[in-house]
Amino acid sequence: MNDDIIVAVATSRLEAAISIIRLSGKDVIAFVQQFFTGKIINKESHTITYGYIKDNGEKIDEVLVNIYRGKRTFTGEEMVEINCHGGVYITNKVVDLCLHHGARLAERGEFSKRAFLNGRIDLSQAEAISDIITAKNSYASSLALKGIQGSISHFIKDLKEDLIQIITQIEVNIDYPEYEDVEELTADKLLPMSTSLIEKMNKIIEDSKNIKLLKEGIQTAIIGKPNVGKSSLLNAMLKEEKAIVTNIAGTTRDVVEGSVTVDGILLNMIDTAGIRETDNIVESLGVEKSKEMIKKADLVLLVIDGSKELDQEDQKLLELTEDTNRIIIINKADLGKKVDLEGIEISAKEQDILALTKEIKKKFNLGLISNQEEYYLTNARQTQLLEKAASSLQIAIDAMKMSIPSDLIVEDLYDSWSCLKEILGEQAKEDLLDELFKRFCIGK
Ligand SMILES: Nc1nc2c(c(=O)[nH]1)N(C=O)[C@@H](CNc1ccc(C(=O)N[C@@H](CCC(=O)O)C(=O)O)cc1)CN2
Ligand SMILES: Nc1nc2c(ncn2[C@@H]2O[C@H](COP(=O)(O)OP(=O)(O)OP(=O)(O)O)[C@@H](O)[C@H]2O)c(=O)[nH]1
Numbered sequence: 001m002n003d004d005i006i007v008a009v010a011t012s013r014l015e016a017a018i019s020i021i022r023l024s025g026k027d028v029i030a031f032v033q034q035f036f037t038g039k040i041i042n043k044e045s046h047t048i049t050y051g052y053i054k055d056n057g058e059k060i061d062e063v064l065v066n067i068y069r070g071k072r073t074f075t076g077e078e079m080v081e082i083n084c085h086g087g088v089y090i091t092n093k094v095v096d097l098c099l100h101h102g103a104r105l106a107e108r109g110e111f112s113k114r115a116f117l118n119g120r121i122d123l124s125q126a127e128a129i130s131d132i133i134t135a136k137n138s139y140a141s142s143l144a145l146k147g148i149q150g151s152i153s154h155f156i157k158d159l160k161e162d163l164i165q166i167i168t169q170i171e172v173n174i175d176y177p178e179y180e181d182v183e184e185l186t187a188d189k190l191l192p193m194s195t196s197l198i199e200k201m202n203k204i205i206e207d208s209k210n211i212k213l214l215k216e217g218i219q220t221a222i223i224g225k226p227n228v229g230k231s232s233l234l235n236a237m238l239k240e241e242k243a244i245v246t247n248i249a250g251t252t253r254d255v256v257e258g259s260v261t262v263d264g265i266l267l268n269m270i271d272t273a274g275i276r277e278t279d280n281i282v283e284s285l286g287v288e289k290s291k292e293m294i295k296k297a298d299l300v301l302l303v304i305d306g307s308k309e310l311d312q313e314d315q316k317l318l319e320l321t322e323d324t325n326r327i328i329i330i331n332k333a334d335l336g337k338k339v340d341l342e343g344i345e346i347s348a349k350e351q352d353i354l355a356l357t358k359e360i361k362k363k364f365n366l367g368l369i370s371n372q373e374e375y376y377l378t379n380a381r382q383t384q385l386l387e388k389a390a391s392s393l394q395i396a397i398d399a400m401k402m403s404i405p406s407d408l409i410v411e412d413l414y415d416s417w418s419c420l421k422e423i424l425g426e427q428a429k430e431d432l433l434d435e436l437f438k439r440f441c442i443g444k
């Protein structure tokens with residue numbers, strides 16, 4: 001089955017300058033030689049050859065063909081790439097020709113899946129390859145690149161190594177109880193080792209939460225009573241007149257969205273209807289939505305009109321957002337400050353919002369993260385598995401503290417260990433792999 005030659009268009013399937021048609025499988029160089037005029041059969045690996053693709057003696061396209069001899073290739077198998085002209089018709093024609101000669105269309109992610117199955121990359125690296133393609137900002141792409149290079153793999157392998165050290169100590173003790181006193185071993189060695197290990201795990205889990213925000217953007221809700229300048233703030237952040245601004249309270253009725261990048265940080269901003277008690281049915285639906293947004297947001301920008309004194313409606317909103325990750329914004333700073341409240345002072349109308357962007361950076365510790373030469377778990381699958389690993393280890397640690405017999409403790413340590421293995425995809429089941437690689441694009 002794995003000897004199949006698979007083929008896919010690896011580039012954009014729209015009209016473009018060049019298309020790359022990628023093939024992988026046993027003897028694929030000889031396979032392509034059947035319909036390519038350049039001589040590739042005896043050429044060295046990682047070389048490019050000029051020639052024509054021919055169908056029944058008729059020239060179809062002028063191309064360049066790259067050959068890669070196994071196993072030092074992306075998939076670990078012999079590979080060929082045909083660089084043809086990037087027309088939709090011509091690309092399909094070349095693919096069809098490959099199919100007629102007996103190749104089959106690759107499934108989504110099948111090249112990467114083969115790379116994984118052939119031991120070229122582990123699962124975290126495969127996920128990183130998918131991530132670099134979907135990356136939408138510099139954080140996401142540089143993280144993904146680190147992942148491809150194996151930084152997560154190394155980190156997880158180190159954790160596994162530490163854990164196996166602990167497990168071995170216990171196993172030795174179970175097998176040869178006369179070696180050392182179990183309780184002493186626990187107190188002297190196992191507990192400190194385990195504690196330091198779980199600290200490492202917890203730190204990376206915590207850091208990875210911020211990373212998710214960086215990759216996917218920070219859901220930012222602009223909240224406040226009517227007429228305080230929420231839509232003006234959105235417009236100032238977006239540097240365009242996206243939302244309608246008037247001096248009539250209740251202007252915004254539905255949510256208005258827009259994304260902006262602040263120093264590489266993606267903010268997905270949502271302007272909401274001003275929150276107040278209202279009899280107007282449309283407005284009150286908007287107000288309900290605003291309240292929902294408060295719950296969903298990663299960040300709440302609570303806007304207060306600083307040119308007026310704080311009233312009951314502001315007070316209510318201060319309470320409503322108290323448990324959220326919020327920044328209190330005192331807007332209309334150009335009119336002078338009358339409100340007695342600590343907050344970030346801006347003027348949305350004058351587009352004077354620097355203090356706010358600074359605060360956002362500070363809040364998410366973003367300056368710090370971008371400069372660190374560190375690695376993070378980059379998706380939910382990995383984070384959940386590491387959380388499971390940490391919680392099993394925590395159970396073991398608690399048991400150690402209570403001097404529970406080590407043969408019982410070791411079970412939890414093995415649970416933790418198998419979660420770590422799962423992150424790398426060691427002994428991964430077929431359906432997990434299918435599920436995972438299905439999310440990749442075709443040709444990857
Ligand atoms: N034309 C083309 N461009 C591409 C890819 C590709 O497959 N084809 N890639 C695919 O996603 C990415 C590059 N990734 C690659 C990873 C490994 C190997 C490879 O041949 N590795 C061998 C030899 C390395 C060497 O010469 O040192 C190896 O690792 O042993 C090639 C591409 C992006 N650009
Ligand atoms: N002087 C001054 N006026 C501002 C400032 N920000 C907004 N305004 C004015 O305040 C009024 C209301 O602004 P909007 O942005 O529509 O307020 P909103 O909070 O979106 O209001 P609703 O959509 O009704 O909830 C407009 O006349 C704006 O020009 C500011 O920083 N300074």
Ligand SMILES: [Mg+2]
Nearest residue numbers: 230231251252
């Ligand atoms: Mg508005």
